[in-house]
Amino acid sequence: NANAWTKIKSLLLSMVKEPINSIMIVAILLLIFDVSYKTLPTLVTDIFDKTSAMMTPLILLFIGLAVQLKQSKKRIIVSLLFFRAGISILFSALLVAILGIHDHNLMLLALVVPLSSASFWPFAHISAFNLKEDRLEIAKEKRTFNMEFAVLILAFSLPFSSGLILGILSFGTFFANNLTMIYMGVLMIAIAVIPIFISKLSLRFSNTIAKN
Structure with missing residues (x-):
């Protein structure tokens, strides 16, 4: 029991130490005390606004410096992004159908929010894991995460998601239809899966010919 409590305590402390969780806790407390963004001092809001404006360029700069593009990995990542989309x-x-949403704006919102690009926070966790494994001198082949692959996903995810969301919204209410969403979802999965399936079939076929 003592060991279990220690683990739970450690987990809770690590959750509190996470910057995003701390921000969420502060935000909830502010909401409880009826404090809105507009009621905060100008100095505080200016800091938040400027920090927010800086984050995207900084992340893009980091990705640009860290990414090492390889053709084979590029195909996998594009397929993954299409499948995810x-x-x-x-x-x-499914959400629109269950909740019975009929308002076009809400339908579009429900459609585009899950299509947001991959978050930077998981990469921060991956980096933390990688640093620990560096200290333990664990070989790259035995590492928990592939840092290079994670950076590539971040690099491709942002333009992919941005382009997809802008494309959807530029069509007005065309995609604000449940059936259209289903067709689009199936099409995206097909785009992700079919090339891999064809590639495997062609590889198997070429191996069969080589054996004969």
Whole structure:
């Protein structure tokens, strides 16, 4: 019991230490005390606004410096992003159907929010893991996460998601339809899966010919 409590305590402390969780706790407390963004001092809001404006360029700069593009990995990542988008769109369609959403704006919101680009926070955790494994001198092949792959996902995810969301919104209310969402989701999954399937078939076929 003591060991379990220690683990729970450690988990809770690590959660509190997470910057995003701390921000969420502060935000909830502010909401409880009826403090809105507009009621905060100008100095505080200016700091938040300027920090927010700086984050995206900094992340893009980091990605640009860290990314090492390889053709084979590029194909995998593009397929993953299409598959993720397809699943997200189908999830949005399911959510719209369950909640009975009929307002076009809400439907579009439900559609585009899950299509947001991959978050930087998981990469921060991956980096923390990687640093610990560096100290332990663990070989790259045995590492928990692949840092290079994570950076590539971040690098591709932002333009992919931005382009997809802008494309959807530029069509007005065309995609604000549950059936259209389902078709689009299935199409995205097909785009992700079919090339891999064809590639495997062609590889198997070429191996068969080589054996004969």
